[in-house]
Amino acid sequence: MSKTLTILIIAIIFIACKEESKASMSNINEESTEEIKKATDSIDAISEAVLEEPIKKSIKEIKNELTSKGFKIADYVDEKTKDTVIMQQYFIAFLKRGPIRGQNEEEAAELQEAHLAHLGKMYELGYADISGPFGDDGDIRGITIYNVPTQKMADSLAKADPMVKAGRLEIEVHPWWAAKGFPLR
Template identity: 35%
Template sequence: MKKIFFILAICLSSFAVKAQESTAVYDEKLAKELGADDYGMKHYVFCILKTGTNTTATAEEKSKYFAGHMANITRLAKEGKLVVAGPFMKNDRNYRGIFIFNVATVEEAQALVATDPAVKAKIFEVELTPWYSSASLMEVAKVHDKIAKTKF
């Protein structure tokens, strides 16, 4: 009985390895479209949004800044400059959210965050750092549009 399970396990693992090999097909055209290097990676700039120094903004002002913040996110995403954005859940680090920018330098990313009304009003402060990750992140917006029932 142990031999049967052992043989079955070997057969199943062999099939799993074959399935993995057959699904990994290099797509040169897609790699070029996404700006991937030979490893399927590319350079981005990672941004952490933190609670800013503006603690005196009224609820009405905050509402206006956040509306502008969301409009800016939408614009940058449509332009292909913002790959991923999203808020953090409540935490003890004052982290509010992240941006992943499709730019090569921190200076380019700084120019983009400077267009955010909530950053300008110091509701948020930002930390920017170069980041190297999968070029497949460039496909996130396309997939998200297909699965989001409600749009911002």
């Protein structure tokens, strides 16, 4: 009987140790998984911050880039912020009422669609920064601000507009200076 009791006690101790070992391994696995998840989340957050943060160029780099592309620039120091502000020459194309306005409604609608596609393409290609119509019914119908190095180029791009080609609009292009990178508000 004592031999059976000893075997039984040893078996109980063995089983108890095995269960305790499983429980502690389970805790280790849960803790490890938790730590790995925290570390991964931290790495993801850092990666997102790094990827979202724009790489800033120096004033010298911006000036060199613009002048190498043929843009006219100037700069000044802002008295409040003491930052150097780069001014760039852009070109404003005034789209004026043209002499040929006798298109029927369908032709005018097709020209308008082609006109908007042209302006969208100018924006996508980086040649125009903003375009839009005026809200009145005056002779000046709208403007486009071209971000190109020469007036000749701005004039050529504006003349490629289907509305201008059809004579429904005429263009008048003027050089215009603005601070580089300042957004509209």
